[in-house]
Amino acid sequence: MNRDTGLSNADFKGGIRYSLGRNWVLIFIFLELLIFSLANKAFFSIETIQLILFNGTEVFLLAIAELFVIITGGIDHSVGFVMGFATVVASKSIVALSGAGLPPFASILLGSLLTVLIGLLPGFVNGWLVAYLRVPAFIATFAMLGVTHGVSELLTQGIPAKNLPSLAGDIGNGSFLYIPPSGVWSFFVRPQVERGQHVWAIIPNMVVFSFFFIALFAFILKRTRFGRHLYAIGGNMDAAIRSGINVKHDLVKTYVVSSLFASLAGITYVMKYITGKPDAGANMVLEAIAAVVIGGASMAGGSGSVGRTVLGALIIAVLETGLRIMGLQTFTTYILVGVILILAVVIEQAFPNFKR
Amino acid sequence: MSYLLETKNITKRFGGLIAVDHVSFGVEAGEVVALLGDNGAGKSTLIKMISGVYTPDEGEIFLEGNKLEIASPRDAIAKGIETIYQDLALAENMDVPSNIFLGREKTRRALGCFNVLNNDYMTKESEKILDELDINIPSLKANIRNLSGGQRQAVAISRSIYWNAKVLIMDEPTAALGISEQKKVLELVSSLRKQGIAIIIISHQMYDVFQVADRIIVMRRGVKVGERLARKTTSEEIVSLIVGAEMVDNKN
Numbered sequence: 001m002n003r004d005t006g007l008s009n010a011d012f013k014g015g016i017r018y019s020l021g022r023n024w025v026l027i028f029i030f031l032e033l034l035i036f037s038l039a040n041k042a043f044f045s046i047e048t049i050q051l052i053l054f055n056g057t058e059v060f061l062l063a064i065a066e067l068f069v070i071i072t073g074g075i076d077h078s079v080g081f082v083m084g085f086a087t088v089v090a091s092k093s094i095v096a097l098s099g100a101g102l103p104p105f106a107s108i109l110l111g112s113l114l115t116v117l118i119g120l121l122p123g124f125v126n127g128w129l130v131a132y133l134r135v136p137a138f139i140a141t142f143a144m145l146g147v148t149h150g151v152s153e154l155l156t157q158g159i160p161a162k163n164l165p166s167l168a169g170d171i172g173n174g175s176f177l178y179i180p181p182s183g184v185w186s187f188f189v190r191p192q193v194e195r196g197q198h199v200w201a202i203i204p205n206m207v208v209f210s211f212f213f214i215a216l217f218a219f220i221l222k223r224t225r226f227g228r229h230l231y232a233i234g235g236n237m238d239a240a241i242r243s244g245i246n247v248k249h250d251l252v253k254t255y256v257v258s259s260l261f262a263s264l265a266g267i268t269y270v271m272k273y274i275t276g277k278p279d280a281g282a283n284m285v286l287e288a289i290a291a292v293v294i295g296g297a298s299m300a301g302g303s304g305s306v307g308r309t310v311l312g313a314l315i316i317a318v319l320e321t322g323l324r325i326m327g328l329q330t331f332t333t334y335i336l337v338g339v340i341l342i343l344a345v346v347i348e349q350a351f352p353n354f355k356r
Numbered sequence: 357m358s359y360l361l362e363t364k365n366i367t368k369r370f371g372g373l374i375a376v377d378h379v380s381f382g383v384e385a386g387e388v389v390a391l392l393g394d395n396g397a398g399k400s401t402l403i404k405m406i407s408g409v410y411t412p413d414e415g416e417i418f419l420e421g422n423k424l425e426i427a428s429p430r431d432a433i434a435k436g437i438e439t440i441y442q443d444l445a446l447a448e449n450m451d452v453p454s455n456i457f458l459g460r461e462k463t464r465r466a467l468g469c470f471n472v473l474n475n476d477y478m479t480k481e482s483e484k485i486l487d488e489l490d491i492n493i494p495s496l497k498a499n500i501r502n503l504s505g506g507q508r509q510a511v512a513i514s515r516s517i518y519w520n521a522k523v524l525i526m527d528e529p530t531a532a533l534g535i536s537e538q539k540k541v542l543e544l545v546s547s548l549r550k551q552g553i554a555i556i557i558i559s560h561q562m563y564d565v566f567q568v569a570d571r572i573i574v575m576r577r578g579v580k581v582g583e584r585l586a587r588k589t590t591s592e593e594i595v596s597l598i599v600g601a602e603m604v605d606n607k608n
Contacts, residue, residue, distance in 0.1 A: 223472040225461045235449035243459030302449035
């Protein structure tokens with residue numbers, strides 16, 4: 001053991017076995033990319049990598065939503081339908097605002113802000129139930145799944161929200177930076193070029209949008225008292241209470257953060273697909289929880305990081321887009337995500353001791 | 357003889373049961389008082405009143421001669437009364453400085469608007485307090501779960517001492533430890549005594565008690581049944597007091 005390196009004996013145990021266990025996610029992503037590249041020569045390109053990130057924004061955001069809750073030892077089943085609820089609220093309110101005569105950009109901005117505000121409510125209720133009424137997170141968030149689903153269906157009456165301003169789609173499917181053959185960079189706006197000329201589009205807007213929030217909350221988790229308290233709550237709730245941490249407040253905030261990220265996922269969905277529907281995120285709870293577990297977090301709480309959760313989500317995002325490019329049905333993804341989730345837990349059992 | 361911490365006739369009832377019955381005792385600065393008694397004798401209830409978990413039904417608690425109203429554990433800590441429970445209340449998934457500063461993390465201003473954790477400061481201060489107590493923990497970055505029982509106890513003690521405890525209450529500090537670690541913790545207690553901290557220890561281990569305690573207080577069924585100077589008594593006498601054998605009274 002060594003004080004300078006900050007490593008204990010347990011960290012060194014196993015050598016190669018240990019580093020394989022710790023880095024299996026990276027190796028897995030590499031294998032995925034390798035297999036898809038062999039299957040399709042055109043797969044490996046800057047466009048595909050961007051497409052993977054673009055298609056994956058909801059999974060990334062929902063995984064972070066789930067991560068915060070899982071660190072405290074809880075779980076949030078409602079993130080998928082809170083996301084659906086957010087798509088409905090966002091699309092409805094943007095349509096209403098632009099119908100009231102507001103210019104497209106203002107109605108998109110205001111509508112999104114409104115969505116975030118309303119979208120915090122389910123999280124607030126979840127947190128309050130868990131922290132103050134001691135309802136198990138499993139039950140509270142399951143109930144919230146039903147409530148948000150029902151409310152969304154009532155709002156839409158079975159008809160997906162439509163008629164959003166076309167600017168929404170332009171933002172949602174646009175990129176941060178464009179490089180035309182002339183070499184004159186242009187931000188956010190695709191430059192007009194002659195037919196047949198190729199414009200490089202660098203980083204989709206929705207990826208920039210998502211990762212801005214992911215980076216911000218990675219910072220909050222790692223560098224603020226709130227973040228540290230979440231690990232303490234998940235590690236030893238009793239110790240957290242006795243050390244004077246306001247556990248109830250922190251738990252409410254945690255579920256609000258979860259709902260915030262679910263709402264952000266809803267907003268990116270509306271921008272990308274210019275529609276809102278209650279079940280937009282219905283199948284994503286599995287993926288969100290899988291990403292967190294693949295990222296090495298324990299369901300018992302007290303561990304997990306944003307970086308590794310993003311890698312966990314990346315496994316799923318690569319799979320999704322890769323299979324889509326190969327022409328396989330998306331249902332194949334669900335099966336494989338299920339399998340990888342189990343694999344992650346089994347690997348974790350086989351390589352213990354590397355959890356931070 | 358002036359006590360740093362003193363209780364006068366404190367009593368706690370749970371329904372019809374009198375858990376602690378008019379107990380008066382005190383501990384001086386730089387003194388170790390051992391609280392002994394069989395299971396259910398009221399030791400834990402007694403210290404929980406001092407550490408703010410329970411409020412006494414009757415009686416008073418004095419700290420440095422002033423009457424204390426202790427409303428909560430938080431309150432007790434703020435007044436310099438630290439308690440280390442048997443389970444230590446450490447977050448095992450976190451490292452040593454995180455635990456020493458748990459709930460009281462030091463922050464600094466970043467970018468003019470964010471309060472970020474000052475990890476460097478917390479690590480340095482943790483090293484300092486561990487050095488002061490002559491505790492050797494190879495890596496402060498190791499999670500508590502990778503430390504031995506004695507090291508964990510040492511971290512719990514450091515955490516209490518760091519926040520300028522005047523009174524330190526320890527519940528079975530050596531119960532879960534190996535022989536050499538028990539010795540280490542007892543040495544630690546001795547060195548805390550030298551720093552002028554008033555220490556109350558609950559223990560079942562007679563050997564420990566005689567190693568480290570200056571005074572021994574025996575409780576039975578909620579009542580204080582005896583008080584002896586450790587160097588003027590024997591373990592036989594203490595055991596008799598604990599179980600309530602008659603012969604003891606003749607001897608004294």
